[in-house]
Amino acid sequence: MEFGFLTSLLSFLLLCRVAKSATFPDGVHHTECYDRYFMIAVDHSFTGQHFYFEAVDGTDIYPITEQYAALCGYMVTFLPAAGRVELRASYFSCHTNNDNDQIFSFKFNLIVKNGEDSLYALNETCSPSLPWSPREVTCEVNYLEVSVQSDVTCPFAPKPNGWDPSLEMVYRSAAPGWQVAFITEGKAMTPMTLNDARLNGYIFNMTENRLVMRAPYGLSHSFSTMSDGISLEVVHAVLFSRNDWLVFLVDLVAACTKNDVLNDYNGYIISETPTALYPGLQMTNFSFGLNGELWESSMTAEMGYALNVTDSRVKIGIPFNAEGTYRRSVVLDDLYDLYTCHFALEQMSALDGGLETRVRTLRMLSSPLIKRSLFTENRTVPAEQMFTVYLGNVPDDVELASIKLADREFKAPFVNSSLYTLVIDSQDNAQAWTLKVPFASPFVSKRFSIENEATENKLDIMFTVMVRLQQELYSYHTTVTAFTSVAPPEFDTICSESGIIFKLDHKPSDFLWAFTVGLDMLTPELAAKRGYVLNNDPKMLQLDVPLFTQGYVYENITLKGFSGTFEILVRDHNTFNLKASSVKTCQFTAKEVVACSRDGRMTVKVDLTLATQNGGTPNTTTLVEETCGPKEADSTGALFSFPLNSCLTRVKLIQDYLTYENEIFLSLNSTTISSSILVQCRYHLAGLHLLFSRYKFESDTPGIGNIVHPYTPGLPVTATNPTTRPPRPTKRSRGLTRASKSNGNHLGYKNPLNYMSLTKRYNNFQERI
Known part of the structure; x- marks a missing residue:
């Protein structure tokens, strides 16, 4: 039962009520007449937390509190998973207008407090669809009720000694006026008047055709017993009266299963009851169902129900996902699922050839708390440089309250930004969330993993959800990692x-x-x-x-x-x-520089300041080939740029290097006296493979340049040693002779250091390395 929130409010709500009459909006409530009770269902979203029901008769209005409901035949329950409030009223409830046990008229008020009290009137007339059995027992959630046909003829017993001993005591103590004696575990207690019985919580009522007794569970005159391991609560009352020499006795007994042990059996909500609730009675038929519907046992197998009937008990298993069951989330130390159902069971029993007894049990059955396991999937693709985290198996009755990334918390409502993106995906009876957080986010910690030779990106996430009905929070923590290759360093x-x-x-x-x-x-x-x-x-x-x-x-x-x-x-x-x-x-900027390109070109800027002081002119300088003049010249220097296979450049193979050299001549006092500056480019043989495979100059690396001035072959290099330009060699006597016209990028020199000789020495070098 879920009376707690109702009872706590009524003590305040009933102090003063001035309610304004109102009309129900469409679709927020419905009423229904069942075989033995009337039901009102109202959406909880309409009632809110502050509401209560009143029973109305021709004389007064009676607020239905928890205690009053059990005494007078009402049951008010809140079904959180279904999102509604229900009121069930027995056809024999206190303030019901009864017309010959065939027409029952109900009047109720629903009081809703939404700033001011609003009163909604609920009136209905019901008639039972099944005829009344000689004895009927109703086992409601909060009370039990038994009614018997008042015109049943009792068999004559001429000798009191043949009676049950407890009934003999009742017979002997009978007095004018109705009295009741409760029998507990075979012993009759002191008889009391019906008024005294009411003070003790028992209601006795006489209708046109039936005698009715009703009692809340757990009263002092009831007792517990076991039947094949199933706990029963029993109320046994004998109603009697003496009229002269006649004694009228009515034996009223009701037994109901307690169902105080909740079972989960492989995904089923379990209900168990004895096949024989009363000694001497044998069960002749039974049916059961959910939400007021009753089905014959032969139909239930194809509906997925589990059924086991023996001589002593009936065991029924309701699947968690059966139509008519409800699931809701509960937070205790963890997040749980609780499955509930409004269960109804009807058992028909009789003596051999005797009168029939109908027992109808109404229960809110529940599964035990079943742990709800949320799970995460790390769907991160490292190349995207972003965490993608999927949180699944989220119940549909919770909402996301906050997300904590590292040490920073983001609360609902969530606004996507550069820090994170959240996508909510609704599914059947569940939902899922996908969270995206860039690796570059300040909440992502990074460290270098030596074993993986990669950067480990790590993100701590705390999802906090709130169960809507319970308003309780539950937090789910996960840590995700992703490895990304380390980017090469940059200076x-x-x-x-x-x-x-x-x-x-x-x-x-x-x-x-x-x-x-x-x-x-x-x-x-x-x-x-x-x-x-x-x-x-x-x-x-x-x-x-x-x-x-x-x-x-x-x-x-x-x-x-x-x-x-x-x-x-x-x-x-x-x-x-x-x-x-x-x-x-x-x-x-520099006075001198020499550049030796990979494609075989020397570019050199020389400082000619000293030479010009001796009368030289930079723009008249040349290389060994007199036609090879400077590209630029000014008052202090000259700039030359020429292919290495031109301008009579010499080539030498010294150890593992190929050296190209030329001279810059600057005329001084006369045409026969000149100063010479030696310029060189040196290339390692290992980088000149194309020179010897395709006859094309291409070096893996630039050459090493050098400037030597003043330079005179065979003489010490000094600034005052002029040199005489050597006679221009004839075509035959030149140290290096162009073998053929080239495109400026091919080697084309003959003796004394010809190409074949260079190739042979290059091959020797290759073998050496």
């Missing part, structure tokens, strides 16, 4: 006047990477060899790359300046595969 870069600075903060994932300049590992040994400045402390790696050290690529060289680019490659430490790079290009 912070700074341009300075003297070079480029690379900085990188250390991270736990550093061991995944190898840093190289070209194909060479960036190590302290390499830095020292090439003139880099490398600092590597526990917090940061810093590399200072001075201008003109190996690894630079120089472009857009003019007399006014040039761009210098340096690149650090990031490779997979295990496979050495290239993963990323940090490239920085800066603008520089």
Whole structure:
């Protein structure tokens, strides 16, 4: 029973009532006449929490409290899962107008407090569809009721000694006027008047054709007994009166199953009752159903009900999902499902060839609390850079109250934003929620997982739901993780006047990477060899790359300046595969610079300040080939740019390097006296494979440039040593002779260091490495 909220309110509501009559809106209530009772159902959304019923007769109005309902034959119950309030009234209830036990008229008021009291009148007339049996017992939720036919002829017993001993005592104590004696466990208690019986909670009523007794459960004159392990509550009253030498005795006995033990048997709500509620009676037929409907037992198997009938008991199993059952959520220490049903059972019993007894049991049966297991699915696709978390098996009678992400709580109503997105999906008798949170959210914690060699993204989520009817909160916690591959590191870069600075903060994932300049590992040994400045402390790696050290690529060289680019490659430490790079290009100015391109071109800016002081003119400078003049020249310097296979450039193979060199000649005092500056480009043989496979110059890396001035072959290099330009060699005597016209990118030189000789030495080098 769920009387608690009704009773607590009535003490306040009944103090003062001034109700305004109103009319029911359409669809919020309905009434129905059943075989032995009248029912009113009203939507709870209409009544709210503050309401009560009144019974009305021709003389007065009677508020139906919990105690008064059990005394007078009413049952008020709240069905949370069905969302309605029900009032059931026995045909023999206190304030019902009874016309010959065939026509029963009911009048009730529903009082609803919604700012002011509103009164809704409910009137109905019912007639039973089945004839009355000689004895009928109703086992309601809050009371039991028995009625017997008043014109039954009693068999003559000439010798009182043949009676039951308890009845003999009643017979001997009979006096004028009606009295009642209660028999408890075979012993008759002291008789009392009907008024005294009413004071003790018992109602006796005499209609046109029947004698009626009604009593709430648990009174002092009732007793409990067991029948085949099933608990029964029994009220046994003997109503009697003496008229001269005649004694009238009416034996009124009612036995009802308590059903105080709730059972769950493989998904069924269980009801059990003895087949013989009264000694000597045998059950002849039974039927049962939900919500006032009764079905013959032969129909129930195909409806999914479980039925087991033995000589001693009837066991009925109602499936949780049967039509007419209700589920609702309950929060205690956890979230649970509670299944309930309004169950009705009718048993017909009789003595052999004797009068029939009809027992009708009305019960709100419930399952035990069944734990409701919510579950989450991590549907995250790491490539989307977003958590996708699915929460399923959510009951349909709860609503989401809040979501807590890490240490921040978001309460309903929820507004989707860049921090999260929530999608609600309604399903049959359930709902599901999908939550999306970006990896970049501040609520997502990150750490590097050494065992997975990946970044672990972790998100703590707390879903808090509220059961609508119970207004209780339940929280469900889950933690989801997703691994994402670690992005290659990227250096912070700074341009300075003297070079480029690379900085990188250390991270736990550093061991995944190898840093190289070209194909060479960036190590302290390499830095020292090439003139880099490398600092590597526990917090940061810093590399200072001075201008003109190996690894630079120089472009857009003019007399006014040039761009210098340096690149650090990031490779997979295990496979050495290239993963990323940090490239920085800066603008520089310098008096001299030489660039050796990968496609075989030398670009050189030389400082001719000293030479011009001795009368030289920069714009008259040439290379060894006199027709190869400067691209640009000003008062202090000249800029040359030429293919390595032109301008009589010489080529030398020294150890593992191929060196191309030319000279810049500046005429001084006369046409025969000149100053010479040596310019060089050096390439490692390992990077020139196309030169020897396709006869095409292409280097894996830029060459290393060098400027030497003043330069005189065979003489010390000094600023005051003029050189005499060598005689222009004949076509036959030139050290390097163009073998054929080329497109400027093919090797085309003969003796003394011819192509075949270079190829042979290159192959020897390849074998060596």
